[in-house]
Amino acid sequence: MRFWFIDDEEEEYEKIQSILRVDETDDRNLIEHNYPLDLIDFSQNKNIEINIKQPDGIFVDYQLFNPNSERKCSNINGISIATYLRSNHSDIPIFLYSYQNLEKLAPIEEELANTIFDEILYKDVIANSEHDLSKKLEQICKGYFEINNNLSCVSKLERDDQKHKLYDLLSAPEESYDDIDTLLIWISKSPLENWTSFKIASMIRKQLMGKPGILYDSLHAATFLGISEEAFYDICSFFKDAKYSGVFSGEGDFWWKCKLMEITDSILEGDELRIPYSHGFHTAWKREKGNELDLAKCIVKGETPAEYVCHVLKKPVKIKYTLKYPVSTFVSPAMDEARISFRAIMENEGNLKLLDQDSIEIFEQFIKELRNNASK
């Protein structure tokens, strides 16, 4: 892979080298360091084209105010430079590379950054992370490569052809087509027309894989079935046909919700078919396989099985102890609604200003009952 690293500090270049390359002989990833002014000089309206030797991915630092070798300073930040690059090169992944502690983005900046960057990488988080960043970035670049090769001419294709190419790219089961279509309609009024590789990559990574509903990660899949994440991993071979194997699948483990339902239905009987999967699956499993599964435990009162995942704490919770948490104005009906648990509110986590008056009243009532019970 070839990466461009747009930063104003030599030191940071060395750091990213050490993260992305094991040693000097490791030629998996080649990283070219560019001072922002060497690349784009907005003051002279002189833009250097980058398509001569196009990289597979670009890192852009947020603050770019240090002078370059000619002692010239740029007066732009990473978001401006990336906006320019994104508008000209939508077929390359771009990563914002910044310090979380020093330069934490304001919510509005973060929202803007999400519309430009494929990933926001915080230098201080990466340095302490056990995750293999190199592998993750390679997966993103590979995904782009697949999209560029398969869907690069989306605007010229018939709408149905475009959709089927997308389904193929996702290795999507037929039962999920309607949900994917709903998601596309919610994102854009004209599904897949004039969609760039970046838009498609964002739709897949930030919506499909980023929000639970059509695909589930292990926590959401386990909780949907009413069992603990550990129990789900123990039996996940039972759900192998539900495993997501489409583009970007190397980034993490995901399962198609519709396939989880179909596979679960195959062992459900009688009343189990009429109750939520989170309530029926474990009894069916015990009958069919003979062993008891560890149930998803609610973080508010320890009840089992929990049916939902708290958006803030990322832990299982009973729906009755959750409130609507409108983190985004965009919520496709195909996706699970974001909900905050009473526990998260009690621990003062999340942005409580997002709660509506009805929700606040219900939470206050819950606390009142809790106190009354404690005093009995």
Added chain:
Amino acid sequence: MPVNELLINYSKKTGAQLKEMNKYCIFENGGLSKLIEQVDLIKRSKDGKIELIIPRDKPLIIQNPDHEIITNIDITCKIEGKITENNDIDFSKYSMEVNLWSNNPDFCYRKELDSDHIGEKVNLGVESGENFKRILLRFHFDMRDEKTKIAEPLFHFHIGGENVDNNCYMWMPKELSEPRIPYPPMDPLMLIDLVLRNFCFRSSQPIIDRPTWTDQIGKCHDLFQKNYDHYSLHKSLFSA
């Protein structure tokens, strides 16, 4: 008469729950919209009147409930009343109906019980692919009919009822009596909750188990059933 505070709250909060419900594909497209409009009007009702009507020719339809035999459920209602000074509802009209339909040929035609005419319709449906369907069960939630000759509690529940048109082919034989069981009045939200909990719990649980939903069901209960506990309804049977 100023707009009643209880009615304003009822209108706002019930409306909000119905709007949330409308985002999910449980009811047939746009089915709840008319009801939402009517609920919304209540908060502007200066004379304290309530009018909630889901007509029989445009029922609320739940397609594919979580049941192997039942293929769709429709809900209708006609509620007219006025809030009193005691903050309860004085009903002038009250009638709600839930129909459970099936297009399963094995259940639509019972050779020993049904006429050959129904058998022919079922066979024709199987051949043409346009499934013949019939009502397997119908629930009524009614107010005592002044003209009735049957002893009815003031508010009651019964199953069966007469065919409202010639195409619904009720499963229940006319010869069976239909006892009126005392049952307090509900609003459409409470009826929807009852139906979903019994026939669509799997798909609707993420909505109906929310505390905002259950809290509002409690408030509807307080408003609509304030004066009608089971005992008083049963007693009303003696004065019928």
